[in-house]
Amino acid sequence: MLLKDFKVDQSFKELTEHRTVVLPxxxxxxxxxxxxxxxxxxxxxxxxxxxxxxxxxxxxxxxxxxxxxxxxxxxxxxxxxxxxxxxxxxxxxxxxxxxxxxxxxxxxxxxxxxxxxxxxxxxxxxxxxxxxxxxxxxxxxxxxxxxxxxxxxxxxxxxxxxxxxxxxxxxxxVNGFQLEYEQMEMLKSKRMKKMLEWIHTHYSEKILLEDIANAGQLSRSECCRYFKRILKKTPLNYVTDYRIQKSLILLQQPEFNVTDVAYQVGFNSTSYFIDKFRKTMKMTPLTYKKYKNN
Incomplete structure (x- = not known):
């Protein structure tokens, strides 16, 4: 089958059920x-x-x-x-x-x-x-x-x-990999997932850098280093990108206009939402909405 989309939960764990009828x-x-x-x-x-x-x-x-x-x-x-x-x-x-x-x-x-x-x-x-x-x-x-x-x-x-x-x-x-088990690497992975989970739960609310850092039990500077190293962007830029990602689904719903969508995904200004959407998607939210609803 051709898979065009998949869903993830609040920690970005994929929700697609990975199994055939009888096999996992x-x-x-x-x-x-x-x-x-x-x-x-x-x-x-x-x-x-x-x-x-x-x-x-x-x-x-x-x-x-x-x-x-x-x-x-x-x-x-x-x-x-x-x-x-x-x-x-x-x-x-x-x-x-x-x-x-x-x-x-x-x-x-x-x-x-x-x-x-x-x-x-x-x-x-x-x-x-x-x-x-x-x-x-x-x-x-x-x-x-x-x-x-x-x-x-x-x-x-x-x-x-x-x-x-x-x-x-x-x-x-059989290639004989020398396996390593570093507790710090395990902890880093756990903290990153915790921060992502917090963002994906609270993206529609006002979010401060300190909130994200607290979710990973990190200082604000360490939090920024985690995001820069793994996602090549700041935590708050990631929040903006995630909000735009969530807006794509809502913009396809005829009952929501652009302002409705902007506030539902956490933007407190329609004009700011339009500006960030245009920079990310190379079109305005309204153009995207018309394109997807035709």
């Missing part, structure tokens, strides 16, 4: 520029994510690192890592996305020894899967196979998917 996985094809925002916004989920770019090129951000992924290559994104994706150079990027519950990758007896250490590692937020490397090509081929199995649903395809997942995981771990 989801596999779908998505085009980045068909998302309501024009990109895949920041989110996270408990599932592992495997990506295969089938057209164009994308810039993925995982935690605070950015990586360009070309057609034919892919990514492994670890459980719980914040990530987002943008089309590079208007390439019309499309990719196959495979999300799978860590507990389903291997049998319960093998999970503790061969899966959980990778979930807990703080030095493995992602892996760049390059088709020219045999171990990565094996993973990318298995993603294609799983996608076809789900679409075609031949007899016993659930068993075939389980076999492919085992193949994927073995190829991933």
């Amino acid at each position: 996985i989801a596999c779908y094809e998505t085009m980045i520029n068909q998302n309501i925002n024009g990109y895949i916004p920041l989110h996270w989920h408990d599932e592992f994510q495997f990506v295969l770019v089938v057209k164009g090129e994308a810039i993925f951000q995982i935690n605070e690192e950015k990586i360009a992924v070309r057609e034919g290559d892919g990514l492994f994104i670890n459980s719980g890592c914040l990530h987002m994706a943008k089309d590079k150079n208007h390439s019309g990027c499309a990719y196959i996305c495979l999300n799978v519950s860590p507990s389903f990758v291997l049998s319960q007896e093998l999970y503790t020894s061969f899966v959980n250490p990778y979930v807990q590692a703080t030095n493995l937020p992602y892996l760049h899967l390059k088709v020219k490397e045999l171990w990565a090509k094996n993973i990318l081929d298995a993603i294609v196979n799983i996608n076809q199995l789900i679409q075609q649903s031949p007899p016993y395809y659930e068993i075939d998917i389980s076999v492919q997942l085992t193949l994927i995981w073995k190829n991933l771990i």
Whole structure:
């Protein structure tokens, strides 16, 4: 299926249910520029994510690192890592996305020894899967196979998917990564998610920098450093961007005018909302509203 949009909760945890009818996985094809925002916004989920770019090129951000992924290559994104994706150079990027519950990758007896250490590692937020490397090509081929199995649903395809997942995981771990477990990195991730959760709960209210910092149990200067390092913007600029993101859905509702939307998402001035919206979306809110309602 082609996924055009997905929802996240107040901490930016994705709400899409990652499972087929009987398996705790989801596999779908998505085009980045068909998302309501024009990109895949920041989110996270408990599932592992495997990506295969089938057209164009994308810039993925995982935690605070950015990586360009070309057609034919892919990514492994670890459980719980914040990530987002943008089309590079208007390439019309499309990719196959495979999300799978860590507990389903291997049998319960093998999970503790061969899966959980990778979930807990703080030095493995992602892996760049390059088709020219045999171990990565094996993973990318298995993603294609799983996608076809789900679409075609031949007899016993659930068993075939389980076999492919085992193949994927073995190829991933046989590379002998030296896993690290830094308590400070775990704490940083937890604090960032707490601050995002607070913003996503209170975005329609008046927000001060001190409020965001308190949510992460940080000083204001440390709070700013977190946002600059991970999101490349200030906390209050992030709030503005998030409010505009939320306004896109409301502007598509015929019962709300631009002023209604501005105040509902937390702006205290219609003119300020219009100015910030224009700078972000390259059009006015009214133009966007007319475009989406035609």
